[in-house]
Amino acid sequence: MDIAKVVLKRGRERSVEHRHPWIFSGAVARTEGSPAVGGTVEVCTDAGRALGFGSWSPASQICVRMLSFDAARAPDEAFIGERIASSLARRAEGGRAALSEANRGVRLVHGESDGLPGLVVDAYDGWCVTQFASAGAERWRQTTVAALMAAGAKGVFDRSDVDVRKREGLPMEGTVGLLAGVEPPELIEIHEGAIRYLVDVRNGHKTGFYLDQREARARVAALAEGRETLNCFSYTGGFGLACAAGGARSVENLDLSRPALDLAARNFDLLRAGGAGAGCAVAFTCADVFRQLRLYRDQGRKFGLIVLDPPKFAETKGQLMRAARGYKDINLLGMKLLRPGGILATFSCSGAMGSDFFETVCREAACDARRDFQIVGRTHQASDHPVSIAFPEGAYLKGLILRAVD
Numbered sequence: 235m236d237i238a239k240v241v242l243k244r245g246r247e248r249s250v251e252h253r254h255p256w257i258f259s260g261a262v263a264r265t266e267g268s269p270a271v272g273g274t275v276e277v278c279t280d281a282g283r284a285l286g287f288g289s290w291s292p293a294s295q296i297c298v299r300m301l302s303f304d305a306a307r308a309p310d311e312a313f314i315g316e317r318i319a320s321s322l323a324r325r326a327e328g329g330r331a332a333l334s335e336a337n338r339g340v341r342l343v344h345g346e347s348d349g350l351p352g353l354v355v356d357a358y359d360g361w362c363v364t365q366f367a368s369a370g371a372e373r374w375r376q377t378t379v380a381a382l383m384a385a386g387a388k389g390v391f392d393r394s395d396v397d398v399r400k401r402e403g404l405p406m407e408g409t410v411g412l413l414a415g416v417e418p419p420e421l422i423e424i425h426e427g428a429i430r431y432l433v434d435v436r437n438g439h440k441t442g443f444y445l446d447q448r449e450a451r452a453r454v455a456a457l458a459e460g461r462e463t464l465n466c467f468s469y470t471g472g473f474g475l476a477c478a479a480g481g482a483r484s485v486e487n488l489d490l491s492r493p494a495l496d497l498a499a500r501n502f503d504l505l506r507a508g509g510a511g512a513g514c515a516v517a518f519t520c521a522d523v524f525r526q527l528r529l530y531r532d533q534g535r536k537f538g539l540i541v542l543d544p545p546k547f548a549e550t551k552g553q554l555m556r557a558a559r560g561y562k563d564i565n566l567l568g569m570k571l572l573r574p575g576g577i578l579a580t581f582s583c584s585g586a587m588g589s590d591f592f593e594t595v596c597r598e599a600a601c602d603a604r605r606d607f608q609i610v611g612r613t614h615q616a617s618d619h620p621v622s623i624a625f626p627e628g629a630y631l632k633g634l635i636l637r638a639v640d
């Protein structure tokens with residue numbers, strides 16, 4: 235079968251030559267043949283030079299996502315299977331395959347940076363949870379599921395209920411459910427060091443858990459000893475559990491979501507049952523962080539450690555300035571609530587906000603708080619969420635760990 239062609243406008247081949255995976259519709263001069271939605275297209279320069287192959291996504295501004303920069307081999311099922319297998323092999327630890335390791339929570343496939351645009355696969359204790367977020371990823375769904383089962387998945391559960399599918403013109407119905415293998419239990423237990431987390435893959439955020447903060451949780455926990463901790467945007471307890479295990483004097487988990495806090499409470503029970511965090515007083519507060527921080531400011535409350543891990547405030551560059559005001563607001567409030575020597579662990583998962591800009595926002599907040607801070611550390615998404623050097627957009631999560639020096 236003839237593969238359809240996407241011909242770029244003159245001079246618009248540069249980013250593809252730099253192995254960037256996205257081609258925007260404005261860069262395309264014309265298509266030849268009739269490319270299918272999600273189907274493979276050959277990408278050529280205006281002069282007819284072949285640059286590689288990508289997936290066609292006509293409804294999206296990103297109309298092609300490159301799969302291969304090798305013009306000699308058109309991607310087929312075997313190609314996709316190999317990409318998945320090598321992605322999994324990179325997550326093997328000490329020779330142990332990621333899927334056969336009991337209670338491991340790990341991102342197995344991280345989209346563009348693993349050469350599989352639009353595809354996310356997380357594994358929890360051997361169950362895979364998928365997100366097919368682009369037309370190309372959707373096109374290879376069966377191949378993906380088969381490859382994961384062949385690699386030893388207990389089951390594959392889909393959580394493609396992500397808004398980006400709308401921009402790709404993909405249906406939102408039937409995006410949650412079992413695709414193959416055995417139904418996962420209501421809650422899956424994963425281990426992160428000494429900590430056990432229960433993960434709800436059906437109703438939880440994203441695929442159920444924030445695996446991307448694994449390394450940051452360990453960094454913060456190492457600073458938690460003896461501190462009264464306020465864990466803002468706690469979700470199911472993530473940073474709070476790590477801090478309790480790290481010897482925090484107390485942990486207050488603050489979130490708007492009651493189900494998230496209920497699961498957090500069960501996770502703290504598990505922690506204590508395992509013999510950790512025994513001396514730590516734990517509280518769960520269902521409230522809006524913006525309001526609660528103001529309340530604590532007015533009450534003159536102080537904390538030794540504050541974690542700010544909010545949801546994405548900016549979806550796009552256009553929302554950046556509004557998002558910056560939100561980040562500045564919570565950081566300013568958090569900084570004011572710290573005891574002398576207190577630690578602020580503050581994060582942004584907005585891909586549209588670069589780490590330099592995030593640091594500028596925090597600097598301005600510190601200035602307005604009239605306090606001095608040292609940067610104790612900078613954190614990034616965990617290493618199973620890799621960033622391809624050709625695709626800086628893949629670096630979405632950044633964090634600053636600051637110490638109040640006054």
Ligand code: SAH
Pocket residue numbers: 443444447467468469470471472473488489490491494521522523524543544545
């Ligand atoms: N720190 C967590 C992940 C946080 S996700 C971990 O490591 O697992 C962001 C959380 O913020 C979600 O649980 C969401 O319910 C909560 N949230 C969003 N807006 C909020 C607000 N205004 N006030 C309180 N919680 C909020």
